Amino acid sequence: MTGGDQVSSGNPISGDHLAPRIAVVFYSATGNVAAMAEALAEGAAKEGAQVRVRPVAELAPAEAIDRNLRWRAWVEDNPYDETATLADLEWADGIALGSPTRFGGPAGQLKEFLDTTGGLWMQGKLVDKLGTAFTSASTRHGGLESTILAINNIFYHWGSIVVPLGYTDPHLMESGNPYGGSFVSRKSAAPDDEALQACRLQGVRLTQVTRRLVGTPT
Template identity: 55%
Template sequence: MSPRVLVAYYSATGSVHRLAEAVAEGAGSAGAEVRLRRVAEHAPAEAIASNPAWTEHRRETDSAIGVATLDDLEWADGYAFGTPTRYGAPAAQLKQFIDSASSLWHEGKLADKPVTAFVSSAERHGGQESTILSLNNVFYHWGSVIVPLGYTDDVVYAAGGNPYGTSWPAGFPSTMPDEVTLSCARYQGERLAKFAALLASARVAMSGAAADGPGGQS
């Protein structure tokens, strides 16, 4: 059975979008069925219009990438969340989507699934690690299995050495991730897919054992 991976992200000018594509590519190369989804935009139209790069990215992706839904969360065996940093925390758009998942959380439908995160900021020390740690606080409550990059492959060192997750210092004006960083993001997607497959199989086995009951009869 192929694991199902949701890559959900928010991106204003495109750098996180490109990371998300690379994470999805990596998960797919590891055999996962992948849904790439952007979360809904809530910024006012005048704010978007004031930034040509933001306007252009909206134009390019609004019809090309579907909007993440709670059905996507329930469907997936594993999650990758991407966001720009906002004062060391996730973008409000991504956080609002996560906050909307309380019904799934109450039903236990988010538990025991692997999750990983990736980020972009203007500067390398612009809150990249704290943003991922902030997201992890949510995943502790979900009962997720957090899958960091660690120092598990040389590409992590080459891409800046962030063991928490792939991160890109985009600068100002924002630039797109370089190939080394995209390779790290693909590796992160592959790593997530492998854990998603293992944990999905374990959940199936556990549910089967529960159905059989103590006497081994179904």
């Protein structure tokens, strides 16, 4: 990062609004992470948050997308009209970032978006926001945790407060992932109820912790 020191604004969490503001920002090529994002948003909304769910822009060249029918179908038919902007990050008190696992880390499309946050970073606008991460991969040992941890690195640099999922609910004791919502998509299967429930719980938890720090009424 170049261009000067980060300036702490002192209070990026304004606390002047009634419900915690949660932004769920994600990349998805074939819909798995999108389904998890929606579940996380559902949990947050049920817990009383104002929620924005936004994919980041698709940046892959058409010839790469065309080689995968499911990818092409998602690009053509996904339900999102708006992509994530820096204003969404500035608006939010709590931020959930999601990505498919790509070679053990987050997708370049998400990273590309996050790499545009230098201006917000420099003004300290992301300090003290609450952050949590989730992912989908195709194999159990294919890098779920390394992806979540790599995303969390961004939160550390922003000065945000990382909210791990932990084993904070009995549902997570069986096959939950304490690092964050995770799904192993065998043969391109869509996220199952267990994974979606973990993501809902992650949305609830992010909202609860955000509310505690923002200090807004329930």
